[in-house]
Amino acid sequence: MSAVLQYVLYLAVLVVLAIPLGAYIKKVMDGEKTFLSKILTPCENAVYKVMRVKKDEDMNWKKYMVSVLVFSGIGLVFLFLLQLLQGVLPGNPQGLPGVKWDLSFNTAASFVTNTNWQAYTGESTLSYLTQALGLTVQNFVSAATGIAVLFALIRGFIKVKSQGLGSFWVDLTRITIHILLPLNIVISLLLVGGGVIQNLKPAETVTLVEPVAVSADGEILENAVIDLDQQTVTVDGQVAAGAQIITEQFVPMGPAASQVAIKQSGTNGGGYMGVNSAHPLENPNAFTNIIEMISLLLIPAALCFTFGKSIKNKKQGVAIFMAMFICLVIALGIVAVNEQSATPQLAQNGAVDISTVDQAGGNMEGKEARFGIATSATWATYTTAASNGSVNSMHDSYTPLGGMITMLLMQLGEVIFGGTGCGLYGMLAFAILTVFIAGLMVGRTPEFLGKKIEPYEMKWAVLVCLATPIAILVGSGIAAALPEVHDSLNNGGAHGFSELLYAYTSAGGNNGSAFAGFNANTVFLNVTLGIVMLFARFLPVVGTLAIAGSLAGKKKVATTAGTLSTTNAMFVFLLIFIVLLVGALSFFPALALGPIAEFFSSIM
Numbered sequence: 001m002s003a004v005l006q007y008v009l010y011l012a013v014l015v016v017l018a019i020p021l022g023a024y025i026k027k028v029m030d031g032e033k034t035f036l037s038k039i040l041t042p043c044e045n046a047v048y049k050v051m052r053v054k055k056d057e058d059m060n061w062k063k064y065m066v067s068v069l070v071f072s073g074i075g076l077v078f079l080f081l082l083q084l085l086q087g088v089l090p091g092n093p094q095g096l097p098g099v100k101w102d103l104s105f106n107t108a109a110s111f112v113t114n115t116n117w118q119a120y121t122g123e124s125t126l127s128y129l130t131q132a133l134g135l136t137v138q139n140f141v142s143a144a145t146g147i148a149v150l151f152a153l154i155r156g157f158i159k160v161k162s163q164g165l166g167s168f169w170v171d172l173t174r175i176t177i178h179i180l181l182p183l184n185i186v187i188s189l190l191l192v193g194g195g196v197i198q199n200l201k202p203a204e205t206v207t208l209v210e211p212v213a214v215s216a217d218g219e220i221l222e223n224a225v226i227d228l229d230q231q232t233v234t235v236d237g238q239v240a241a242g243a244q245i246i247t248e249q250f251v252p253m254g255p256a257a258s259q260v261a262i263k264q265s266g267t268n269g270g271g272y273m274g275v276n277s278a279h280p281l282e283n284p285n286a287f288t289n290i291i292e293m294i295s296l297l298l299i300p301a302a303l304c305f306t307f308g309k310s311i312k313n314k315k316q317g318v319a320i321f322m323a324m325f326i327c328l329v330i331a332l333g334i335v336a337v338n339e340q341s342a343t344p345q346l347a348q349n350g351a352v353d354i355s356t357v358d359q360a361g362g363n364m365e366g367k368e369a370r371f372g373i374a375t376s377a378t379w380a381t382y383t384t385a386a387s388n389g390s391v392n393s394m395h396d397s398y399t400p401l402g403g404m405i406t407m408l409l410m411q412l413g414e415v416i417f418g419g420t421g422c423g424l425y426g427m428l429a430f431a432i433l434t435v436f437i438a439g440l441m442v443g444r445t446p447e448f449l450g451k452k453i454e455p456y457e458m459k460w461a462v463l464v465c466l467a468t469p470i471a472i473l474v475g476s477g478i479a480a481a482l483p484e485v486h487d488s489l490n491n492g493g494a495h496g497f498s499e500l501l502y503a504y505t506s507a508g509g510n511n512g513s514a515f516a517g518f519n520a521n522t523v524f525l526n527v528t529l530g531i532v533m534l535f536a537r538f539l540p541v542v543g544t545l546a547i548a549g550s551l552a553g554k555k556k557v558a559t560t561a562g563t564l565s566t567t568n569a570m571f572v573f574l575l576i577f578i579v580l581l582v583g584a585l586s587f588f589p590a591l592a593l594g595p596i597a598e599f600f601s602s603i604m
Helices: 001-027 037-051 061-084 103-113 127-156 167-195 256-265 286-310 314-341 372-385 399-412 422-442 455-480 493-508 523-552 569-593 596-603
Strands: 204-214 226-227 232-235 244-251
Touching: 001 244, 001 286, 001 314, 001 372, 037 167, 061 103, 061 127, 061 167, 061 523, 103 127, 103 523, 127 167, 127 256, 127 286, 127 422, 127 523, 167 256, 167 286, 226 399, 256 286, 286 314, 286 372, 286 422, 286 569, 314 372, 314 399, 314 569, 372 399, 399 455, 399 493, 399 569, 399 596, 422 455, 422 523, 422 569, 455 493, 455 523, 455 569, 493 569, 493 596, 569 596
Parallel strands: none
Antiparallel strands: 204 244, 226 232
16 A cells, blocks of 8 residues: 555656646746746846847748757767767866767767667766766757757647747757756755765775675675685685675766756756666665656656647647556556566565565565665656656566566657657647547548648658657667677577667667666667667657648638547547557567567466
8 A cells, every 4th residue: 555655646746746837838938927037037148149049030840940950960979079089188087088989979869869878887988077068968958959849849839821930049048048957956956965976076985894705707795704814705614716805895976966857857867877866876765766756757747738828728738648647657557566566486486575564575676675666666667658768776677567568658659748848749749640530530621729630740740650660660670680789688588689679669769778688888789779869859850840830831720510629538548549559559569579478488
């Protein structure tokens, strides 16, 4: 019962915070005054003056698209070069060398696309300068880009016989200054207060309270007897040949809290530490955990309410929110039940106690004891529902069906809330597809929010909806056929295929999380995963802006008795059905070879 109450609490807090934030975002994007306007508006105007941005510019969809692509391209090149040259740049107290070209490309593509896939260990690969000037900046602007494209689409629905969708540069500036910066200052302060590190000190080496013995292979020797004077290690009375005594520990330092805040709220997900938010210095306790976890979905959920207010139809925003929320609750329920029940193999014929008597029970493998199953399952569901990818537990250790749900949430196109902006405009593409199919069923020209949906919009909507499946299936199919990729797997068989599929799913869904058993740091994987990320990010951006431009040029049509309602329970059901249909049909064969096959092998 306590676990159920935790799940309900996490969901309730998300909704309670999302509603007022949604109203605030709407005011910001409409240029209305807010309680922060006196402080932030002068900063906004100063940016326009320095950058020579016309505040009243009204770009058509093609100019808006070119601005998005050029801005993202410059960020890609800058971050790529910054990593290559970090060895000769300041802000590098560890003296880390430059990053190899293929990993630099992969990381640059990852952060520019709001994916934050990491084929490296942050604290031992990237300098403070690269983390702050490169990664943290991209965490802000890539998130802001997604929200800007969403608002271009919203204006497409609102405007009548117009070509303009607003200015990308104005949208980018307002989102960054008025929304992301103040929100993340608050989150950063909360995290620092909760114990997340925030400093510029070099990493430290500390003495362990108790020495640890490890074998020649680096594995910790249990029940070892350590003689520090003789420098010997004995196990069961026998001297362990080649064993080493470890008396010190490497403790990373640096500006973690400021990057953790935006990595969560901007649905970026890249961990400052290699093990992400499972690290005790990045997420030390239950307080910081709930702050970070709610941040994962806060802006994506809030944007649903922003959408309803912006189009002056709150019921429409609630309908979209409910479609996402219902899918989220179902996914969370499946993950929670499977992780709490565990598998027969985990019990090892009674050798491992998986009961819930005076303990968490269930499948605690790969999970932090300070978080337990409920919080870990909720985080895993939230982070893969959003295109976030940060983790506080290792998804590679989840049960077959629990791990499958985290994969499926990404494979659906990251539209169950999804990323900041991109999740909602992806779901709106599915909504356009839904009203088109419903229109065919009743023999009417489909309409959505007072605009007729015609073949032009449908072609682009289909591309937006299928970009993720195409990227994932093509990429993972090619990789699965190459013997060199098999060497990167931590497991064989169905679970090994799941590791591979999860990697390309994470890249194609612009998520960034990993199964944690897959070594993706090879030239082929770095390059192909980078290409998948770029394709899955920018094809939907182009498609969304093309749809927005077309809709803005249309006139409003009157609502009649035959118009399909897009705010009732039937539409919510149809929308969920179409989303699941596209995901299930596209990925069922691949899932059958991975997690489904593993599940049936675990119960036989």
